Amino acid sequence: MPEIRRRLPVVAAALLAAALPFLLDDFWLQTGLFTMAAVVGAIGLTLLVGVAGQLSLGHASFAALGAYTYAWAVGETDGRAAGIGLPPVLGLVLAGVVAAVAGALFSPISGRLRGIYLGLATIGLVFLARHLMVNLQGATGGFVGRSVEPFSVPGFSFSNNDPDYLAVAGVQFEGLHRLWYLFLGVVLLAAWLGRNVKASRTGRALANVRDSETAAASTGIHVARAKATAFVISSAYAGVAGALMALAYGRIAPDLFGLQLSIDFLVMIVLGGLGSIAGAAAGAAFVVILPLVLTQYSSDLPFLASPGSGGLDAATLARLLYGAAIVAVLLFLRGGLAGAAGRLRRRRALPDPDDPPPAPPPPAGTGASPSAPHPDVPTRSKETSS
Amino acid sequence: MPDPLLSVEDLTVEYGGAVRALRGVSLSVEAGSVVAVLGSNGAGKTTLLRAVSQSLGSVGGRVTAGRVRFDGRDLARHDASAAVRAGLVQVPEGRRIFRDLTVEENLRAGGYTVRDARARRAATERVFRLFPILAERRHQRGGLLSGGQQQMLAMGRALMTSPKLLLLDEPSLGLAPQLVEQIGDIIEQIHAQGTSVLLIEQNAAMGLRVADRAYVLEVGVVSTRGSSAELAATDEIRDRYLGVAAPDTDHVVQDAPPAAAAHLQRSTPARAQELRVEDLTVRFGGITALSGVSFTVGAGTVHALIGPNGAGKSTCINVLGGAYRATSGTVHYGDAAVTSLPAHRIADLGVARTFQNISLSLEASVEDNLLVGRHRVMRTRTSAQALRLPRARREERAERAAVRRIADLLGIAPLLDRAVHTLSYGDRKRVEMGRALASEPTLLLLDEPVAGMTHGESAVMADAIRAVQRELGLSVLLVEHDMPFVMGLAERVTVLDFGKRIAEGTPREVQRDPEVLRAYLGTAAA
Amino acid sequence: MSYFLTQLANGLSYGLILGLIAVGFVIVFTSTGVLNFAHGSVLLTGAYLVAVLHDPIGFWAAVVVGIAGAALLGVLINAVLVRNLAEANPGTAAILMLGVDILLLTELTRRIGNRVLPIGAPWGADVVTLGGVTLPTSRAVAAGLAVLVFGLLWFLFARTGFGVAMRAAAADGDTASLMGIRLSRTGAAGWALAGALAAIAGIFLASFPAPGVAPALAISAFAAIPAWVLGGFDSVVGAIVGGLIIGVVTALAVGYETQLHFLGRGLGEVVPYAVMILVLLVRPSGLFGREEAVRA
Missing domain, CATH: 3.40.50.300 (P-loop containing nucleotide triphosphate hydrolases)
Structure with a gap:
């Protein structure tokens, strides 16, 4: 019974997501696609940052790799950019695999640095990726980027044709509708896999590495390999997310995959609550939808000025709300949206309205001081970025 | 006044x-x-x-x-x-x-x-x-x-x-x-x-x-x-720090764990081996924490490492577990040279340990913490678990059952679903011990297993250690200050003082050793 | 040869400016444990104040206000936001600073718009030539001033009681507080110093190569991150050396871009990060850092 109740919200959300294409116009469908692409990337990042305690600002570079891999694998060589014309399903898988391999190549750094130190090192990847995107013109189209073949399986295209007309319950299914279900399928798969990994032997090992590397090693966990594994998994997610972005945009260019995208991914999982998969989805929705909606409906908001006039335009307002949301969550909402939801649930379940005790201190009550007895021995302190 | x-x-x-x-x-x-x-x-x-x-x-x-x-x-x-x-x-x-x-x-x-x-x-x-x-x-x-x-x-x-x-x-x-x-x-x-x-x-x-x-x-x-x-x-100080009074092996046992009810099995037929520490020296900057320490822990025995604070006991455990590097000297477990291995490889030899300052995942449940101990025993790969293949689910179920048996043995079964940060200090110590046992060790390194426990709690812990040691044929090397605990449990005792070995023998021999008395109680008492 | 020397001088002076910024990263990090992603917008705030005020109150007075304003902004960010984090750890603090950076940068971008505000420096676009080496006057002044600032920092940290207290607090805050050192004060001082250093760097970056203050100036603080990481996270000397290395490598990569065309266009942007990654592959803790700091 509690099992059913626990799953109910997930099932309800999935059903709602499946019903939405019948109700929404093209703007919202497009927004939904962007959101779902981001959700996949955010789930991967929350496994890395939330579960394993490793910060990454290089997520955008793996998304870029996935996006260009997909575009190259599925595209045909034309005057502007090369391609090898693989079936799109294969291209999608390849996007994840290539990104994972790139993540594995970064193992000497991702396995050795921890927490925010890794975060700083990964900034380099974004600039490296941009350099490659701009300069490997044959495959990427350089500054202007390249177009992306629509998704299809034999006999069925996720675009406006083939079949040219498809209707379900009187609603005509165009490319956006068809893509919606593809994306929804990928999101559900990503969430399911992510949840399984989190609750598995590997997930427990990652969390243990986050909490204490010494203790983890003493139970036989290869710490460097565990950290590198988390990085590879998260890279694969980013690669698939990049491929979905490519499909949603229809055209990709280096500017889509700048440092800002890495920051966006990080903000999504922080707003949602580190380590929470549902939280990652909620955070992704907020970060993606806010600017799009404000821009779309800016003419309906009387206090907004037109862009470039120096007043408060929609893009500026979106940025301010975005920054303010980050600051507010970190100051007032311990554990992000997921943490708040958890407290709300417990509050309803228990008559006692008190919050659970805060995260406890370093091992207490021992006569020994919390620091290492010999300061030049590596202090195995609990320093995580969660 | x-x-x-x-x-x-x-x-x-x-x-x-x-x-x-x-x-x-x-x-x-x-x-x-x-x-x-x-x-x-x-x-x-x-x-x-x-x-x-x-x-x-x-x-x-x-x-x-x-x-x-x-x-x-x-x-x-x-x-x-x-x-x-x-x-x-x-x-x-x-x-x-x-x-x-x-x-x-x-x-x-x-x-x-x-x-x-x-x-x-x-x-x-x-x-x-x-x-x-x-x-x-x-x-x-x-x-x-x-x-x-x-x-x-x-x-x-x-x-x-x-x-x-x-x-x-x-x-x-x-x-x-x-x-x-x-x-x-x-x-x-x-x-x-x-x-x-x-x-x-x-x-x-x-x-x-x-x-x-x-x-x-x-x-x-x-x-x-x-x-x-x-x-x-008063004799009290003398007793407490040295257990000079006859070791009280028949503690009044409160909340005795149902040791007989829980049977731990090994998934592999590993046997305890001899641990040989030879001429071990550890230096940190200008400080020598251990100098030329040698001792041997016989296969399947309980060996205690005692000495005043700062004698180098924890340093020794940390070297044996791979957390610190030895400056010179060697440690062998069976044929394997422990001193040249990283910590996770040492764990793979069947060496498990606990920490003086308790090192658990505080937000995770007791069960998850114990399952981390099973890491080395579990075999399914990440991909199989991500896809929840039948064998992964089977293994997960079997491991949860194994962990429950360990929890039963240590009397923490009712706490399995609790987050560790809600537990008392004594319970945390037990969980950490459980995590070490979960990895099916043949050698257990315990760094102050009863520090901060009441007399009753430490008696329960002693019984638990004795029970698992007998049932699984483990070797145990423990560092402890609680002398009655050590004297009642250990077969041999090595005494360290200022990084050097000053005595070794049966508990009874060590208690009478004038060097040991001096180290603990000062020259006047010897 | 003189082309090489010119590029070298250019790189060294740029490196000293990067050093000013990188030292700010180090001081904030060691005094409060915060990875200050808002450093760039603090830098921009300082330069912006100078650009707006140099006309009404004169350049040098504007410089003083700009430096003080950036320092104050740093102190406020620390006191109002960082110290009130719901869950204080290096990870959340770093992300908080991303949020602060977005807020500051958005507001400054709105104020500046598409304009490029002249900084009003007396040296303008002059150049100095010495023994065949040509350097913009702005860069020459920057180099001299940076060396002076580093000298003052050395005096502060080695010779004054408060400076020693700051180092003690950075090394072991808990023990330092047992000595009566207030970590809130050493932290505030760290943020103030970092803000002031960033403002100085910003003023020089806004006179050359950029013709004035534009929002893109904030990005230049990011260019100091490889310098900081290279130096080893918690070392002031490391940050200065890291700045010099990155400055020289960048200048040479740009100066010899035509010879290096096989490495692609826009080499100057990627070279600092490539150097950083290469160094980290060999020494994960940077050139001057302690290994245990990053590797647990």
């Missing part, structure tokens, strides 16, 4: 709302006196000092009842800095000098609150007179000093503010006997110059020698108090 300089009244301190480190502790320090607080690891001694110096916050502790009055003022609502300005300075345990700063700069940092340059110069001169060696090395970096010199620097640094009350946290920790003597002399000199001292010690001999009055703290409660002479005359 005037108010005491320091009075602690009914003090209760909690960590994270879950662990209660002190319960209703009261003590007082009269102006111009030296007071010692004795007690074993985990008794709450450092917590008491931190509560007095208003520095609990940085370790997540909170005073939940009682108060601390110093020099006629209630110190609550003041921060550590205000306490220093009021004339109360703490020398932290383990010295904690600023290693990259020179001796002079360390003193300057200590005298930070002294605004008057002339007073600061005078204080520096006084410190240099007290510790001439520091004057010689004034331009050297603190990290290059020897252990004894670092202790002097730590004390000198605290004296820079000319405090009314000096709080010393285990000044004898890890120092050679003649240095302990010297530190004792210096405390007497400091006292003679008009500074009162509150001293925390595990070295009872040292504590009682310099103090006028002493308190004994046991698991957060003051169990005994009196003048030093009175306490030195």
Whole structure:
């Protein structure tokens, strides 16, 4: 019974997501696609940052790799950019695999640095990726980027044709509708896999590495390999997310995959609550939808000025709300949206309205001081970025 | 009679709302006196000092009842800095000098609150007179000093503010006997110059020698108090620190775990092997933590490593577990050279350990923490688990059952779903022990398994260790201060003092060894 | 040869400016444990104040206000936001600073718009030539001033009681507070110093190569991150050396881009990060850092 109740919200959300294409116009469908692409990337990042305690600002570079891999694998060589014309399903898988391999190549750094130190090192990847995107013109189209073949399986295209007309319950299914279900399928798969990994032997090992590397090693966990594994998994997610972005945009260019995208991914999982998969989805929705909606409906908001006039335009307002949301969550909402939801649930379940005790201190009550007895021995302190 | 300089009244301190480190502790320090607080690891001694110096916050502790009055003022609502300005300075345990700063700069940092340059110069001169060696090395970096010199620097640094009350946290920790003597002399000199001292010690001999009055703290409660002479005359101190009285092997067992009901099985037929430690030396900078230590733990035996604080016991465990590197010497487990392996490979040999300061994932459930121990036993790959293939689910179910058996054995089965941060200290110790057992070790390294436990709790733990040891044929190497516990459990005992092995034998032999008596109780007692 | 020397001088002076910024990263990090992603917008704030005020109150007065304003902004960010984090750890603090950066940068971008505000420096676009080496006057002044600032920092940290207290607090905050050192004060001082250093760097970056203050100036603080990481996270000397290395490598990569065309266009942007990654592959803790700091 509690099992059913626990799953109910997930099932309800999935059903709602499946019903939405019948109700929404093209703007919202497009927004939904962007959101779902981001959700996949955010789930991967929350496994890395939330579960394993490793910060990454290089997520955008793996998304870029996935996006260009997909575009190259599925595209045909034309005057502007090369391609090898693989079936799109294969291209999608390849996007994840290539990104994972790139993540594995970064193992000497991702396995050795921890927490925010890794975060700083990964900034380099974004600039490296941009350099490659701009300069490997044959495959990427350089500054202007390249177009992306629509998704299809034999006999069925996720675009406006083939079949040219498809209707379900009187609603005509165009490319956006068809893509919606593809994306929804990928999101559900990503969430399911992510949840399984989190609750598995590997997930427990990652969390243990986050909490204490010494203790983890003493139970036989290869710490460097565990950290590198988390990085590879998260890279694969980013690669698939990049491929979905490519499909949603229809055209990709280096500017889509700048440092800002890495920051966006990080903000999504922080707003949602580190380590929470549902939280990652909620955070992704907020970060993606806010600017799009404000821009779309800016003419309906009387206090907004037109862009470039120096007043408060929609893009500026979106940025301010975005920054303010980050600051507010970190100051007032311990554990992000997921943490708040958890407290709300417990509050309803228990008559006692008190919050659970805060995260406890370093091992207490021992006569020994919390620091290492010999300061030049590596202090195995609990320093995580969660 | 005037108010005491320091009075602690009914003090209760909690960590994270879950662990209660002190319960209703009261003590007082009269102006111009030296007071010692004795007690074993985990008794709450450092917590008491931190509560007095208003520095609990940085370790997540909170005073939940009682108060601390110093020099006629209630110190609550003041921060550590205000306490220093009021004339109360703490020398932290383990010295904690600023290693990259020179001796002079360390003193300057200590005298930070002294605004008057002339007073600061005078204080520096006084410190240099007290510790001439520091004057010689004034331009050297603190990290290059020897252990004894670092202790002097730590004390000198605290004296820079000319405090009314000096709080010393285990000044004898890890120092050679003649240095302990010297530190004792210096405390007497400091006292003679008009500074009162509150001293925390595990070295009872040292504590009682310099103090006028002493308190004994046991698991957060003051169990005994009196003048030093009175306490030195009682057998209690002697018993507690050495278990000199006949080892009481038939403890009254409370909450005995249903040891017979739980049967642990091995998934592999691994057998315990001999652990040989040969000529092991470990140096940290200028400090030698272990020097040329050798001993052998026979396959399937319980071996104890004892010695005063700072003797190098934990260092030894840390080398055996791969957390520290040996400077020289070797450790073999069976045929494998442990000293050349990284920690996770050592674990793969069947070596599991617990930590002195407990190292669990606090947010995770007890069950998940125990399952981490199964990491090495479990075989399915990440991909299989991500896809929840049947064999992954089967394994997960089997492992949860295995973990439940371990929890039953240790009496923590009812806690399996609880998050660790809601557990008491004793329960956390048991969970950590469970995690070690979960990895199906053939050699168990236990770093103070009963520190901070009550007598009853430690008896339960002893029974549990005995039960698993017999059932699984493990070797156990344990480090402990609780002498009755050690004497009742261990077949052989190795005694370390100042990084050297000073005795080895059966518990009975070791208890009579004059060297050991001297190490624990000081020359007078031997 | 003189072309090489010119590029070298250019790189060294740029490196000293990067060093100013990188030292700010180090000081904030060691004094409060915060990875200050808002450093760039603090830098921009300082330069913006100078650009707006140099006309009404004169350049040098505007410089003083700009430096003080950036320092104050840093102190406020620390006091109002960082110290009130719901869960204080290096990870959340770093992300908080991303949020602060977005807020500051958005507001400054709105104020500046598409304009490029002249900084009003007296040296303008002049150049100095010495023994065949040509350097913009702005860069020459920057180099001299940076060396002076580093000298003052050395005096502060080695010779004054408060500086020693800051180092003690950075090395072991818990023990330092037992000595009566207030970590809130050393932290505030760290943020103030970092803000002031960033403002100085910003003023020089806004006179050359950029013709004035534009929002893109904030990005230049990011260019100091490789310098900081290279130096080893917690070392002031490391940050300065890291700045010099990155400055010289960048200048040479740009100066010899035509010869290096096989490495692609826009080499100057990627070279600092490539150097950083290469160094980390060999020494994960940077050139001057302690291994245990990053590797647990």
